[in-house]
Amino acid sequence: MSLLSLNNVSVAYDKNVILKDFNLNVEKGELLSLLGPSGCGKTTTLRLIAGFLQASGGQFIFDGKDYSQVPINKRHFGFVFQNYALFPHLSIFENVAFGLRQRKVDRKEIEKRVKHMLEVVSLSGFEKRFPAELSGGQRQRVAIARALVIKPDLLLFDEPLSNLDANLRVTMRVEIRRIQQELGITTVYVSHDQEECFSISDKVAILNKGVIEQLDQPKTIYKYPKTEFVARFIGFNNFIQCRQREEHETHLTFFTEQEKFEVQKNAGTTSTRALKLAIRPDNIVIEKCRTGSGGTPGHRDNTLTGQVKISTFLGRSYQYEVDTSLGTFQVNREMEMPFSTGDRVILIFPKEKLVLVD
Amino acid sequence: MKKSIAYLLMLPGLLFLVFFMVVPLLFTVSSTLVQQGHFSFDGYLAFFKDQYFIEILFNTLKVSLITTLMCIFISFPAAYYISKLRTRKKTILIGLAVFPLLTSAIVRSFSWMIILGKKGILNTLLLHLHIINEPINILYTPTAMIIGLVHLFLPLMIISLIGVMENISDDLVQAAESLGASRFTAFRKIVFPLCIPGLVVGSILVFVGSLTAYTTPALLGGKQQVISVFLYQNAMTLNDWYAASIIATIMIAITFIVIGFMNLAARKLNPKG
Numbered sequence: 001m002s003l004l005s006l007n008n009v010s011v012a013y014d015k016n017v018i019l020k021d022f023n024l025n026v027e028k029g030e031l032l033s034l035l036g037p038s039g040c041g042k043t044t045t046l047r048l049i050a051g052f053l054q055a056s057g058g059q060f061i062f063d064g065k066d067y068s069q070v071p072i073n074k075r076h077f078g079f080v081f082q083n084y085a086l087f088p089h090l091s092i093f094e095n096v097a098f099g100l101r102q103r104k105v106d107r108k109e110i111e112k113r114v115k116h117m118l119e120v121v122s123l124s125g126f127e128k129r130f131p132a133e134l135s136g137g138q139r140q141r142v143a144i145a146r147a148l149v150i151k152p153d154l155l156l157f158d159e160p161l162s163n164l165d166a167n168l169r170v171t172m173r174v175e176i177r178r179i180q181q182e183l184g185i186t187t188v189y190v191s192h193d194q195e196e197c198f199s200i201s202d203k204v205a206i207l208n209k210g211v212i213e214q215l216d217q218p219k220t221i222y223k224y225p226k227t228e229f230v231a232r233f234i235g236f237n238n239f240i241q242c243r244q245r246e247e248h249e250t251h252l253t254f255f256t257e258q259e260k261f262e263v264q265k266n267a268g269t270t271s272t273r274a275l276k277l278a279i280r281p282d283n284i285v286i287e288k289c290r291t292g293s294g295g296t297p298g299h300r301d302n303t304l305t306g307q308v309k310i311s312t313f314l315g316r317s318y319q320y321e322v323d324t325s326l327g328t329f330q331v332n333r334e335m336e337m338p339f340s341t342g343d344r345v346i347l348i349f350p351k352e353k354l355v356l357v358d
Numbered sequence: 359m360k361k362s363i364a365y366l367l368m369l370p371g372l373l374f375l376v377f378f379m380v381v382p383l384l385f386t387v388s389s390t391l392v393q394q395g396h397f398s399f400d401g402y403l404a405f406f407k408d409q410y411f412i413e414i415l416f417n418t419l420k421v422s423l424i425t426t427l428m429c430i431f432i433s434f435p436a437a438y439y440i441s442k443l444r445t446r447k448k449t450i451l452i453g454l455a456v457f458p459l460l461t462s463a464i465v466r467s468f469s470w471m472i473i474l475g476k477k478g479i480l481n482t483l484l485l486h487l488h489i490i491n492e493p494i495n496i497l498y499t500p501t502a503m504i505i506g507l508v509h510l511f512l513p514l515m516i517i518s519l520i521g522v523m524e525n526i527s528d529d530l531v532q533a534a535e536s537l538g539a540s541r542f543t544a545f546r547k548i549v550f551p552l553c554i555p556g557l558v559v560g561s562i563l564v565f566v567g568s569l570t571a572y573t574t575p576a577l578l579g580g581k582q583q584v585i586s587v588f589l590y591q592n593a594m595t596l597n598d599w600y601a602a603s604i605i606a607t608i609m610i611a612i613t614f615i616v617i618g619f620m621n622l623a624a625r626k627l628n629p630k631g
Binding site: 051072075079081085087088099102146150 | 527529530532533534535536537538539540543547548551552
């Protein structure tokens with residue numbers, strides 16, 4: 001059984017429905033990320049788990065017990081806020097000790113545990129300072145230490161790195177993952193940064209408008225997005241709507257009005273009856289059209305002829321917008337001799353790079 | 359160059375303050391320390407030996423202290439509520455809270471006389487409801503004085519508190535709760551200490567204001583003497599400017615002592631405030 005389950009949970013602010021019949025399961029010891037654009041309900045879900053807001057319906061089960069009515073201070077969850085929420089009038093030591101003092105832990109034990117936790121987040125020697133005297137990264141580490149020192153049953157992160165600069169973000173996320181694994185604390189992590197989520201999570205749930213579009217291991221999501229939303233979110237910018245499909249032993253064949261696409265069977269193609277294909281701009285091969293103007297449609301499977309509409313230099317590669325009979329495609333390519341606007345080109349869609357989405 | 363311009367711009371205000379405040383103040387204070395051409399502390403000693411004056415002094419301090427405490431108790435929940443509101447409603451409520459400041463102290467005092475008088479609205483109401491059998495004496499008592507003063511100075515306390523409370527994020531309370539603190543503990547250990555700077559500013563304004571207020575105690579206090587009324591009588595009725603100067607100097611000293619004491623208390627309660 002899962003450590004944490006949200007069953008058919010609903011949340012609404014006034015008349016704004018944020019979550020409806022929402023379900024989520026988190027296993028013991030894992031780090032699960034909730035990823036999605038702003039307004040998708042990820043923070044609401046986290047605050048619901050923390051107890052900062054009440055669900056209007058559904059059930060929240062934690063460790064086999066119904067937690068729906070358990071007040072915040074009895075949940076024993078650690079929460080790390082986006083803005084750190086350190087107590088400005090308390091020293092770093094007192095900030096970290098706060099949770100232990102509420103639990104009436106004995107004085108010597110508090111001293112020992114706070115010291116140890118500050119070591120874990122590499123902030124030894126900062127005990128007497130105040131939050132205002134620390135940098136953003138240091139404050140964030142105090143916030144993490146404060147949440148961890150109570151040995152919480154569950155750790156909750158609300159976009160903890162979004163106020164830090166890029167380099168620090170990378171260092172901190174490695175730290176967070178290290179500490180989480182070292183202590184084996186079940187963690188729910190909210191972010192809108194996909195690289196961050198993918199790099200630290202055991203599982204990622206991609207949310208859209210209060211619904212989980214896909215919950216999988218980061219690798220699986222990255223390779224085989226299940227829905228168009230997820231595909232778009234992680235950079236599959238090209239879609240082909242087909243009308244018909246045929247199943248063969250090693251591959252599937254899809255038909256549009258005039259074109260034919262072969263797709264290799266893989267982990268992502270087995271379960272779905274979808275008729276939509278998606279591909280990343282990096283995975284489309286672009287070549288000069290040799291047949292001159294026009295080009296016969298359907299002369300080869302998995303290809304389209306088109307005309308370069310926009311050519312943009314991105315530094316490492318060139319990005320082209322190519323008009324074809326099936327719409328505009330985005331292609332990224334590293335090349336010595338770039339195409340220019342108006343060039344006739346052939347787009348090749350490798351069959352192992354095409355994925356199926358709903 | 360830049361600095362000299364800054365000093366130049368400061369000059370008019372500085373001169374005004376020096377000639378119309380600092381110099382007269384020095385004259386007042388020095389005049390109390392000189393008797394028949396000699397330095398002397400006798401004037402003060404005489405005052406502090408005078409039972410009547412001591413009584414007035416304590417009376418004044420008591421009224422000011424109660425007024426300040428009442429203002430804190432009334433303002434705290436109101437300010438907390440207002441500080442959590444969003445823009446429009448907040449603007450309206452702050453406007454309402456400040457409104458008493460915009461009416462004259464005399465008009466307000468007369469209103470309270472109408473309400474609190476022997477045949478006033480309050481007594482009439484209570485008699486009709488058979489809660490009391492004969493009119494109670496509120497007007498011309500310390501109670502009336504305190505009611506008037508609380509009404510007068512409440513806005514200052516509310517505004518001071520809203521100022522600090524606005525900066526206390528809800529996240530802090532939630533953080534405290536998630537660490538195991540009850541609502542009450544979160545308030546006691548987080549919200550309250552963070553309110554101390556506003557509380558100190560508000561308390562100084564209200565306390566010093568009550569200490570030096572003249573109109574309200576004079577109109578609502580009746581025979582109950584406070585120090586400002588006593589000063590007025592010495593200067594205007596008895597024409598004893600020496601005594602009046604001594605009283606004024608004592609009032610200034612008390613003000614400084616109170617401010618110093620409040621700041622000390624603030625530092626103890628909230629070291630980072």
